[in-house]
Each structure stands twice: as C-alpha cells, then as structure tokens.
Amino acid sequence: MSRILIIEDEQRIASFIGKALRAAGHAAEIAASGEEGLALVESSEFALVILDVGLPGIDGFEVLNRLRATGNNLPVVMLTARGALEDTVRGLDDGADDYIVKPFRVDELLARVRVRLRDASRPAESTTPSVNGIDLDLRTRRATVEGREVELSAREFALAEEFMRHPDQVLSREQLLSRVWGYDYDPGSNVVDVYVRYLRTKLGEQRIETVRGVGYRLVG
Template identity: 55%
Template structure:
C-alpha cells in the first residue's frame, strides 16, 4: 500500500484529507509541525508528501529546501493558502512537484496525488463510469439509468461520480463533503443528505443505501 505523509497543522484539514486518502486505498501518517515533517520525510518510508507551507516551527519552504538539499527525491505536493505567483514560483523552483491552493476539492487533490505518485494506471478514473445499469460519462457530463437519461444538476452529477468511483464502499458524510463540496464546507450541514435524497429521486432510491451511523454506499 502506498504511504503518504500529510504535513499540515490544521487538524480539520488533516482529518478530512487523511480519511479521503484512506478511502482511496492509501496509508497515511500525519505531521503537525515542520520539524516532525522533516524527520519523517527523511526516513524514506513515504511515497509522497503533502506539505503545508505555513507549518509551525520551520515552514514548508524550509522543509522542502532541506529535503532537496539532502538529495531526498520523494514527490512533494505543496498545500497552502498563499496563491501569489511569487509563492507558487518559489515552491516549484524549490523542488515541489505540484502546488495546490486552499480551499480545494478533494477530487482535485486525489487526481494530483495519483499523477505524482505514479499509480494513475492502477486506479484509473476513466471518462465513463458504470455500476449495474447506471452509466456516467464524465467527459460528456451525461448520466443514463438503463435506457433512460437522468437530468442531474452539477452537484448531483459530482456526487454520483464519487459514489461510482467507490461502488459498494461506505463513504461518510465528511468524505462526500470533502470530495464534492471542498474541505472548507461546514461539516455540520445536512447538504449531503439533501443531495442524496434528490439523487435517489432521479436514479432510483434503491441504488443508494444508507448505512446507519456511517454514511452512504452505491449498491
């Protein structure tokens, strides 16, 4: 199993990223500050590092500088709220392999992780996803149930896409919020339940199962 280091001091972000990555089949370890991140990243135990720039102790730029200066070649994706061109260039020229600005949707982050970790072919997300008689054409943004087209809103489409990427797997409300709405969305909101109810009305209630106390899964 691929092992990813999450170097991030915000426990909310760390929690939702870790849960999402574990649901996608990765193992994760968390580092809440720069010193811990540097020690762990040097160990050679990780396939990729998600590195926040604003870490306490020593910041992400310094961690990255030490790693590259010592010849550590582990792929690094920088996570930061800083979106200026200067910071972007500094991160990339300092040896980062990619740069993701907060807030972000988990689906985007996962796609970048798969690309940088070199296993995109192992977990492909193709242009067409299907399960049973439900088919979703990602490129054309078209959904069919049997021989009938389903008219979905953009959010309903995104929600169904995530469920189709994990057929039979229970996805928690937090995981669905992170992948469809973004990590900064209010986790106390009932938006997932509202959209699941709407989606059931369009593709059939029996196709999305409620797992009490856990979340939802596509049957």
C-alpha cells in the same frame, strides 16, 4: 497501497485529507510541524508528501529546501492558502512537484496525487546524465561543463535536464513550458527564450541551437 505523509498543522484539514487518502486506498500519516515531518521522512518510507506552507517553527518552503538539499527526491505536493503567483513560482522552483491552493477540491487533490505517484513509479532514469561535455548530478543538483562546476538555479537545472534527456532532439517552446514549468503559463511568454539564454551563457553558446520557428536543440 502507497504510504503518504501529510505535514499540516491544522488538525481538521489534516484529518480530512487523511480520510480521503485512506478511502482511496492509501495509508496516511500526519505530522503537525515541519520538524516532525522531516524526522518522519528520515525514519520511515513514504511514497509522497503533502506539505503545507504555513507551519509552526520552520515553514513548508524550508522543509522542502532541506529535503532537496539532502538529495531527497520524494514527490512533494504543496498545499497552502498562499495563492500569489510568486509563492507558486517559489515552491516549484524550490523543487515541489505540484502546488495546490486552499480551498481545494478533494477530487483534484487525489487526482494530482495519482499523477505524482504514477510518475514516481516509472523506471528510474540515470541520475547523472552526460552530454557533450555537460554533466548533471540529479542527486546533488550540481552541474559541470568540461569538469568545471557551474551554478544553475532550480529552473535552469530543470531546463538543462530536459535538454539532456533528449539530446539532438528539437524541443518546442510549448513542450519546454509544459515539461519544465509544469503549470498553466501564458503561451505568449518569452520565459523559455530567457532561460535558454541563461543556459547558453553558463553551458556554452554553441551547445544549444535555435531551430527557427520550432524551438531549441541540445547538440549531442
């Protein structure tokens, strides 16, 4: 049984989600504001957070930012009426593990919760991967190259981490889209190439090789 925190100010929706989670064998607790949710995370143990965006006081994006700023990697599924692409991208870039738009199907929500709980239960990998002079600290979200700190956006950091988990392995654009962006994306987009270019500028041009017709490889 997993203990899940629902941060949702609409009582009817929060109650509905709580009942669905309990029926699926989980324990559910509800917070009606971002401040209350953060306080509960600090004082209790949870396996996952379901987080609304439109909250009174601080909104869900700020709640997420505060969690990640403290190095808290608790899985977060954002559940919101904001369905614009820029909101989805913002939530994922800020560190959400998933983003579901209201109205939603309860079976889909439970399926995504299962996936995130399963991912979180896997054996922990190193929180400080180091390859070829590049060091990442996954807890503080800091990156250094030859001892010099470099500033990476959330998406750049996630892409760098994916490369460093697989040094000397060729990763296709499709693999990188799936693993780093994590949601349906136009396969014809050049977003991977753009972000690889960003990383090369910050980590060193020679560290990430292009394998023509296949993808990219981090030189280990």
